[in-house]
Amino acid sequence: MTENKNTYDENQIQVLEGLEAxxxxxxxxxxxxSVKGLHHLVYEIVDNSIDEALAGACTKIVVTLHKDxxxxxxxxxxxxxxxxxxxxxxxxxxxxxxxLHAGGKFGGEGYAISGGLHGVGASVVxxxxxxxxxxxxxxxxxxxxxxxxxxxxxxxxLIHEDDRPSGLYVRFMPDxxxxxxxxxxYEVLLDRLREQxxxxxxxxxxxxxxxxxxxxxxxxxxxxxxKSFVSHLNExxxxxxxHPVVIYxxxxxxxxxxxxxxxxxxxxxETIMSFANNIHTVEGGTHEVGFKTALTRxxxxxxxxxxxxxxxxxxxxxxxxxxxxxAVISVKLHEPQFEGQTxxxxxxxxxxxxxxxxxxxxxxxxxxENPAVCKQILEKSLTAARAREAARKARExxxxxxxxxxxxxxxxxxxxxxxxxxxxxxxxVEGNSAGGSAKNGRNSKFQAILPLRGKVLNxxxxxxxxxxxxxxxxxxxxxxxxxxxxxxxxxxxxxGKIIIMADADVDxxxxxxxxxxxxxxxxxxxxxxxxxxxxxxxxFKVFKGQQIRYAFSDAExxxxxxxxxxxxxxxxxxxxxxxxxxxxxxxxxMNPEKRTLLRVTxxxxxKSDEIFxxxxxxxxxxxxxxxxxxxxxxxxxxI
Numbered sequence: 002m003t004e005n006k007n008t009y010d011e012n013q014i015q016v017l018e019g020l021e022a023x024x025x026x027x028x029x030x031x032x033x034x035s036v037k038g039l040h041h042l043v044y045e046i047v048d049n050s051i052d053e054a055l056a057g058a059c060t061k062i063v064v065t066l067h068k069d070x071x072x073x074x075x076x077x078x079x080x081x082x083x084x085x086x087x088x089x090x091x092x093x094x095x096x097x098x099x100x101l102h103a104g105g106k107f108g109g110e111g112y113a114i115s116g117g118l119h120g121v122g123a124s125v126v127x128x129x130x131x132x133x134x135x136x137x138x139x140x141x142x143x144x145x146x147x148x149x150x151x152x153x154x155x156x157x158x159l160i161h162e163d164d165r166p167s168g169l170y171v172r173f174m175p176d177x178x179x180x181x182x183x184x185x186x187y188e189v190l191l192d193r194l195r196e197q198x199x200x201x202x203x204x205x206x207x208x209x210x211x212x213x214x215x216x217x218x219x220x221x222x223x224x225x226x227x228k229s230f231v232s233h234l235n236e237x238x239x240x241x242x243x244h245p246v247v248i249y250x251x252x253x254x255x256x257x258x259x260x261x262x263x264x265x266x267x268x269x270x271e272t273i274m275s276f277a278n279n280i281h282t283v284e285g286g287t288h289e290v291g292f293k294t295a296l297t298r299x300x301x302x303x304x305x306x307x308x309x310x311x312x313x314x315x316x317x318x319x320x321x322x323x324x325x326x327x328a329v330i331s332v333k334l335h336e337p338q339f340e341g342q343t344x345x346x347x348x349x350x351x352x353x354x355x356x357x358x359x360x361x362x363x364x365x366x367x368x369x370e371n372p373a374v375c376k377q378i379l380e381k382s383l384t385a386a387r388a389r390e391a392a393r394k395a396r397e398x399x400x401x402x403x404x405x406x407x408x409x410x411x412x413x414x415x416x417x418x419x420x421x422x423x424x425x426x427x428x429x430v431e432g433n434s435a436g437g438s439a440k441n442g443r444n445s446k447f448q449a450i451l452p453l454r455g456k457v458l459n460x461x462x463x464x465x466x467x468x469x470x471x472x473x474x475x476x477x478x479x480x481x482x483x484x485x486x487x488x489x490x491x492x493x494x495x496x497g498k499i500i501i502m503a504d505a506d507v508d509x510x511x512x513x514x515x516x517x518x519x520x521x522x523x524x525x526x527x528x529x530x531x532x533x534x535x536x537x538x539x540x541f542k543v544f545k546g547q548q549i550r551y552a553f554s555d556a557e558x559x560x561x562x563x564x565x566x567x568x569x570x571x572x573x574x575x576x577x578x579x580x581x582x583x584x585x586x587x588x589x590x591m592n593p594e595k596r597t598l599l600r601v602t603x604x605x606x607x608k609s610d611e612i613f614x615x616x617x618x619x620x621x622x623x624x625x626x627x628x629x630x631x632x633x634x635x636x637x638x639x640i
Contacts, residue, residue, distance in 0.1 A: 027179055051204075061076065062206045081169060094135065099151065137169050142159060187210045201279065208221065231264050231329050257332065263296075271323040278332075286352075287353035293319050300322045301316045303379070410479065414449060415440045425495065430450055435452070456473065489526060494527075499533050537596070539575065543570065
C-alpha cells in the first residue's frame with residue numbers, strides 16, 4: 002500500500018524542546034532574520050540593563066562592537082541572583098539564558114517597571130547566537146557560563162570572589178545560520194542607544210565600535226531627558242522654531258508616570274514619538290491618543306479665551322493643532338499591555354485618561370503663564386486650518402471635475418491590459434522620449450507607462466492644497482486610483498508595483514527624491530506596504546562588434562572591457578533613458594527576468610523624516626553637508 006503524503010496524524014505533531022522553537026521560528030520572537038532582527042538582539046540585552054536603571058540600580062551601560070563581529074553589553078546593575086532556582090534546580094542565571102518566559106518581571110518585587118515584559122530577551126539572544134558568554138557579579142561573587150546555539154557549553158562556574166561591584170556582562174556572536182547579515186550597523190545602534198539615553202535622564206550609555214583601525218566611542222548622557230530629545234529631533238530637521246522653549250509636562254499617579262515634551266517648528270509635518278517603559282511604540286496607543294485629544298482641546302479653549310478663535314469660527318482639528326509639532330511622550334507603568342511580542346502599540350486604557358489629564362492640566366498652566374507662546378502656536382494652527390480648508394475645496398473641485406475619478410484615467414497614461422494589482426506595474430518615466438521608448442518596449446499586458454513632463458512639485462515646501470493644483474502630481478494620483486492623505490484607500494490601488502524610472506544622473510536622482518518625498522508625505526502606506534520601487538538603468542553600453550554588454554557601474558564597465566579583449570572595445574556613457582531604444586530599455590531595465598529593482602522601504606520613519614526635511618527643506622547648508630557626507634552612497638536610495 003502506498004503511503005499517503007497528505008496523512009495528518011499524531012506522528013506529524015512536533016514538540017520542540019527548550020530553545021528549539023526560537024531557532025525554528027526566529028521571526029516570532031525578533032520580527033525577522035534581516036538586519037532589523039540582527040539589531041534586535043542588541044536591543045534585548047540592552048533593554049535588560051535599562052530595566053535595572055528603571056529600578057534605580059544601574060547608572061552606566063557599556064555596549065561594544067568587537068573586531069570578531071560579536072557584541073557585548075556591560076552594566077553596573079544588581080546582577081542576576083546566583084542562587085539555584087528552587088523550581089528548576091538550575092542556577093538562576095542559567096535559567097534566564099536558557100528558558101523562555103523566565104525572569105523577575107512577572108509580578109514579583111524585582112522590577113516595578115520593565116520593558117522586557119515577556120521574559121524572552123536573554124534566552125532568545127542565546128538561542129540565536131553562535132555562542133554566548135556571560136559574567137554575573139552579585140554579592141561579591143562572579144560566575145561565568147558559556148553556550149553554543151542555546152545549549153550549555155561551559156557549566157556555571159565561580160571565577161572571582163572579592164569586593165568588585167555588582168553587574169552583568171554579556172557577549173554574543175550572532176548566528177550566520179539564522180541571520181541573512183551578521184554585521185552590525187553602528188549608526189542604527191547609535192540612534193537606538195541615544196534614544197534610550199534621552200528617555201532615562203542621567204543614565205550614561207557608552208557605545209564603542211572597536212572594529213576599525215581606531216576605536217570609535219560615543220558617550221551618551223542627557224540630564225535634560227526628553228526635553229533634550231525634542232531639541233535633538235528639531236535640530237536634526239534644521240527647521241526654524243516657532244518658540245524657543247521646550248514645553249515639558251510630567252506627573253505620577255501610583256506606579257504610573259507620564260512625561261511629555263513638545264516644541265513647534267515652521268514645517269508642515271508632525272513628529273510624535275511615543276514610548277512605554279522605554280519601548281518605542283511605533284504604532285502609538287492609548288498614551289498617544291490621550292496626548293492628541295488633550296492638545297486639541299487645550300488649544301481650542303485657549304484660542305477662544307485669547308480671542309484668536311471667534312465664536313463663529315470652526316474649532317481647530319487635531320491635524321491643525323499638530324502641524325509642525327515635535328513631541329515625545331514617555332510613560333512608565335507596572336503592567337504594560339503591548340500588542341504582540343514586537344511591542345509596537347500600547348493598549349492600557351487607563352493611560353489614555355492619565356496622559357489626557359496631565360496634558361490638559363500642565364499645558365493649560367504653561368499657556369496661562371506664557372500667553373505669547375500660546376498665541377504663536379495658535380497662529381501656526383490657524384494657518385494650517387486655512388490651508389486645510391483650501392485643500393478641502395481643491396479636493397472637492399477636482400472631484401466635481403472628475404480629475405481624481407479612477408474611472409477617468411489621465412490622457413497621457415499608456416495603460417496595461419491586466420486589472421489585477423498583484424501583477425500590474427506602473428512606470429513613472431522621466432521625459433517624453435524615454436516615455437515613448439518605454440511604451441514601445443514594455444509588455445503591454447501588465448506594464449503601464451506614465452511619462453512625467455515638467456518639474457514635480459516639492460511637497461516638503463507645500464501644503465496639501467498645492468498638491469491638488471499641481472499638474473504633474475494629479476496624473477499620478479489619478480492613475481494610482483487610491484487617493485492621498487486621509488482619503489487614501491489601498492484597496493483601490495490599480496498597480497501592485499510603482500516603479501520610478503529616471504536617468505542615472507543628478508537630475509534623475511532629483512526627480513526620484515521629489516517623487517519619494519511626495520509618496521512619503523502623502524501616500525506613505527504605498528512605501529510601508531512595499532509598492533514603490535526604483536528602476537536601475539545601465540550607465541554604460543560596452544560593445545565590440547556584435548558583442549554587447551550593459552554596465553551599471555564603472556567597475557562593471559572595466560570588467561566587460563577586459564572580458565571583451567580590450568582591443569577595439571568601445572564604452573558609451575548613456576546620458577539618459579531617451580538614448581536607449583525600446584529593445585534596449587526592455588532588455589536592461591524593464592524585463593522582469595533580467596532587470597534590477599530597488600524596493601523603497603522605511604526602516605525608521607523618524608530618520609526618514611529627518612532626511613526628507615534636510616534634502617527638500619528650505620536650508621541649503623544642511624543639504625550640502627548631507628550630500629558631502631553621503632556622496633559615496635548616492636546609488637543606495639533604500640529609504
